[in-house]
Amino acid sequence: MRSKSAATLYRTIALHAVLVPLALIWLFPIWMMVVFSTMPENGIFSPTINLIPSDQFWTNFQLLEADTGFLRTVFVSVVVAIVYTVTSVLLTSMAGWALARYHFVGKGVVLGIILGTLTLPYFVVVIPQFIMVARTFGLANTWFALIVPPLFNALGVLFMRQAFSMMPGELFDAARVEGVKEWQIFLRVAMPMARPTIAALCIILFLASWNNYLWPLLINNRPDMMTAPVALGSLIGVTRVSWGGIMTGAVILTAPMLVVFVLLQRHFVAGIAAGAIK
Template identity: 70%
Template sequence: MSSLSSARLKRSIALHLFLTPLALIWLFPLWMMVVFSTMPDNGIFSPGIELLPHGNFIDNFNNLQHDTDFVGAIVISVCVAVTYTVLSVLLTSMAGWALARYQFFGKSVVVAIILGTITLPYAVVLIPQFIMVARDFKLANTWVALIVPL
């Protein structure tokens, strides 16, 4: 075995020994959600921690679907996410193409405004955007209100 492949193997082992515990820590909350979803109603608040799932998953899911339209909410979320993603990619790629292809007066100002709005934290935009959508456009509680504020 050459020294290059031996060094690469050692580096790979060290990297895996470092990243595997991080991956387990990252996945632990997801695993606990699965465990909690299989517990009976009072199981989450019982003392102690349980790391293995119970057998109540189907019953709990049926109760969830009966109490709320969970599958309908998932379908709506997927529709909104797909629409938002397609529109975002389409509009931003068209704007990027136009900014890269054409030379026009004020192009640097337009690019500066776009970059300036990208750097704003979403919390700064959230309240004015909500007021605009809910009060001015009267789109509260509609799908359009989730998609339009791109």
């Protein structure tokens, strides 16, 4: 028993000896981003590397707000990300439920098409999508254009299909025998059971919307509808680049995501594990 305990201890020490340096390597750029956000621009490009934060964060934030109206762009990003995440989770859950629990003509074809979309780079579909939304329907510079076109998420559909496929069918059959309607089975039985998977999917979709740059840049040219990533991109000009503002905005956008992930990492890991086991 002692030998097994000692072996386990040695393996734990060896694992931490490998993972801790890797974690520090990953965290170092984030820490430098925080440091740069507190420094004036001449300090960012100083020949000496300063690892201690300075006192210019508020000044950089004021310049960022004056250049971009950053608080407004953060509000737009929050609204878009929340509405997108809730709507996309609901739609992908419905599609996953149908593919997992119902039998219909063409089910294999539908599943094959969804799998096929995973192989397409986003840049292949973004131009036809832009032409359809902006020119055909005339919906550029609207909330609809920011939220609805990216809603379909093939990975989310497959994720939820896997989660629903793992659930015992006898439970749903018993609910049908009791006279429970299909939509009630989906909302009151299946969805609560898939809570870990839904939590993981929410994190993935929220981060995808929060960091989305290309589509909001293409579909919107109004300053009051600008998202935060696009606002940061606008600081890179031909003759001037506001590095202090970019670092400050990056810190503001990164900090909430790190906090959310740390608080929900247990659900995220559980959801990923649940979707990977069959």
